[in-house]
Amino acid sequence: MFDEPFAHGKAPIHRLDPRARLLMGLAFCLAVASVKSMGSAALAVAVAGALLAAAAPPLPALLRRLGAIAGFLLMLWLTIPWVLPGPPALVWGPVTASWPGIHLAALATLKGLAIVLATTALVASMTIATLGHALSALGTPTRLVVLLLFTYRHIFSLFASWTRLWDAARLRGFIPRTTSHSYHTLATMVGVLLLRALDQAHRSREAMLLRGFTGQLASITLLQARPRDWGLTTAFLLGSVALVILDALHPWP
Amino acid sequence: MHIAEGVLSPIVLASGGVLTAAGTAIGMRHIKEEHLMIVALLAAAFFVASLVHIPIGPASAHLIMNGVAGLLLGWGAFPAILMGLTLQAVFFQYGGLLVLGVNTWNMAAPAVLLGFLCRPWLARPGKGRATAAFACGAGSVLGAGVMAALALVFTEEGFLRAAQVLLVAHLPVAVAEGFVTALLVQFLAHARPEALGLS
Numbered sequence: 001m002f003d004e005p006f007a008h009g010k011a012p013i014h015r016l017d018p019r020a021r022l023l024m025g026l027a028f029c030l031a032v033a034s035v036k037s038m039g040s041a042a043l044a045v046a047v048a049g050a051l052l053a054a055a056a057p058p059l060p061a062l063l064r065r066l067g068a069i070a071g072f073l074l075m076l077w078l079t080i081p082w083v084l085p086g087p088p089a090l091v092w093g094p095v096t097a098s099w100p101g102i103h104l105a106a107l108a109t110l111k112g113l114a115i116v117l118a119t120t121a122l123v124a125s126m127t128i129a130t131l132g133h134a135l136s137a138l139g140t141p142t143r144l145v146v147l148l149l150f151t152y153r154h155i156f157s158l159f160a161s162w163t164r165l166w167d168a169a170r171l172r173g174f175i176p177r178t179t180s181h182s183y184h185t186l187a188t189m190v191g192v193l194l195l196r197a198l199d200q201a202h203r204s205r206e207a208m209l210l211r212g213f214t215g216q217l218a219s220i221t222l223l224q225a226r227p228r229d230w231g232l233t234t235a236f237l238l239g240s241v242a243l244v245i246l247d248a249l250h251p252w253p
Numbered sequence: 254m255h256i257a258e259g260v261l262s263p264i265v266l267a268s269g270g271v272l273t274a275a276g277t278a279i280g281m282r283h284i285k286e287e288h289l290m291i292v293a294l295l296a297a298a299f300f301v302a303s304l305v306h307i308p309i310g311p312a313s314a315h316l317i318m319n320g321v322a323g324l325l326l327g328w329g330a331f332p333a334i335l336m337g338l339t340l341q342a343v344f345f346q347y348g349g350l351l352v353l354g355v356n357t358w359n360m361a362a363p364a365v366l367l368g369f370l371c372r373p374w375l376a377r378p379g380k381g382r383a384t385a386a387f388a389c390g391a392g393s394v395l396g397a398g399v400m401a402a403l404a405l406v407f408t409e410e411g412f413l414r415a416a417q418v419l420l421v422a423h424l425p426v427a428v429a430e431g432f433v434t435a436l437l438v439q440f441l442a443h444a445r446p447e448a449l450g451l452s
Contacts, residue, residue: 001304002344029351034263065346072257079415104411112259119258119350124343131343143281143289144332150293151300151336158294158301178308183429187436190302190316194325194437195445197298198291205290215286 002155005061006124013055016232017225018126018134024236025122031240032114038103040247041110047239048117055121062120069116073109080105128152133219142217149217154200161196165189254419255341255348255356256401262408269355269404273335276361280331288329295325296333300340307429314426319360320393320434323368324375324386325448330368334361355404363396364389375438375449382442383435390434391427398423 013021032044052062081089081101090097123131129149136145169185176182261269284292299318306313322330335357341347348356367389374385402416441448 002340004344025350029258030263033259033261033266033351068346069257069349072255072260075418076260076412076415079418080411083414084411101411104409108260110259112257115258115349115351116346119342120346123350124346128340128343141281143284144277147281147289147293147296147332148336148339150290151296152340154294154297155300155340158297159304162301162305176306176308178310180432182308183432184436186305186307187433188440190305190318190433191437191440191444193302194295194298194321194441195448197294198445198448201291201294204294205287208290 001159004124004127006055006057006120007127007130009056009125011054011056011125013051013121013125017223017229018130019137019223020225020229020233021122021126022131022134022138023233025119027237027240028118028122029115031243032111032118034244035111035247036107037247037250038107038110040243041107041114043246044114044243045110045117048114048121051121052117055125057120057125065116065120065124066113069112073105073112076105076108133217133223136217137223142215145217146215150204154197154204157200158193158197162189162193165192254398254401254422255338256352256359256404258349258351260408260412261352261355261404265404265408266351266355269352269358271354273331273354273357273361276328276331276358276365277335280326280328280333283328284332292326292329292333293336295322296336299333300337303337303341307433309425309429312425314429316433317360317394317397317426317430319364319397320367320386320390320430321437322361323364323366323393324372324389324434324438325368327368327372328365330364331357331361334364356401359400359404360393360397362400364393367392367396372450375442378442383439386438387431387435391431394427394430395423398427 028044028047032041035041035044081097081104082095084098084101084104086098086100088096089099089102126134129152132145132149132152135148136142166189169189174182174185176186299322302316302318305316307316319330319334322333326333335353338348338353338357338360339350342350342353371385371389374381376382398420402420405412405416405419438449
């Protein structure tokens with residue numbers, strides 16, 4: 001379920017310093033979010049696609065990820081083109097799709113696709129543990145990073161705990177329905193999960209204190225940037241700025 | 254519901270980022286050193302609970318649990334929800350990293366507000382407690398829907414109808430979440446009253 005399918009490859013992206021990947025992703029996504037023309041958005045999708053190719057992602061996991069944004073985009077496509085006024089592009093019985101509506105929905109789709117492909121290539125390509133240490137190296141407050149790493153560390157055991165509760169309920173013939181009994185059962189199971197989390201928190205904290213935890217992070221992952229990493233990051237920053245300028249000049253629709 | 258990447262304008266994204274950063278900073282200041290692990294574990298539990306689907310008639314929705322986070326953690330709900338949404342964005346691409354600020358604000362702001370308003374009522378056993386918990390659970394989901402709809406409309410007036418659809422879709426989810434929150438709080442009040450600050 002949480003096996004981080006993009007994080008364990010040996011593709012060119014994985015050899016980049018995680019800090020460089022985060023900065024590249026941030027610059028690129030900020031630039032993409034600000035573009036207003038279809039041409040710039042299409043260019044951004046092409047760049048993001050190239051990044052993704054450099055991360056060599058497993059295809060089934062990638063399709064699942066794209067499925068996650070499909071629902072929201074579908075809602076946009078089902079509303080915007082049909083209600084936004086403008087010259088009609090498609091007449092279908094009593095409803096009309098307008099050009100400005102289609103433009104708006106298509107632009108959101110392209111921009112969303114570019115950002116999702118880029119963050120999958122640049123950020124999902126590291127484990128949460130590496131992400132935490134890279135964020136810390138880039139100046140994120142230590143307590144916040146510690147919180148992220150502790151949360152990450154414990155979702156596995158709590159999910160296993162939930163699976164046990166769920167299996168036990170199913171073995172007793174529980175099938176969730178829209179009934180007060182079902183809601184009662186589910187709420188109690190979630191309550192048990194929260195109580196187990198609270199108990200685990202005390203045990204974990206005591207175990208950490210026993211091992212001399214002082215609130216500081218100690219990482220066995222060594223972050224080592226080579227000149228190539230920073231060169232690539234700089235080039236990417238400049239490229240992102242160029243995308244914004246190009247978009248502002250409106251050379252295409 | 255999470256707003257997807259690529260939809261919101263840079264100004265809305267930046268506003269969400271600044272508001273969430275402020276809420277998280279206040280939240281982290283309220284969390285004492287010895288309670289950091291509790292917030293992490295509760296954030297992990299909320300993350301797992303958000304994978305649980307509850308049936309609503311022929312459809313189903315996943316739990317959101319932002320109201321419970323507001324009741325249990327107060328301002329601490331900001332960092333806890335930020336952690337949950339970060340993990341969801343990286344693992345599953347629910348929401349996304351660039352819209353993380355907006356999505357966190359949407360879910361945490363109503364939860365913190367309603368958590369503070371409803372908390373005093375939890376001390377009254379019976380109807381008062383159940384009603385307050387229902388209001389907090391349902392209101393936090395509805396508030397998240399209102400915030401998400403506002404983020405869409407502030408971005409582009411053409412998103413108005415999409416925002417309305419989004420808001421209406423939140424209604425049944427809010428009612429279901431309200432019932433689960435009420436039952437959950439009743440359970441916690443019996444099993445572990447000190448978790449709710451009662452004892």
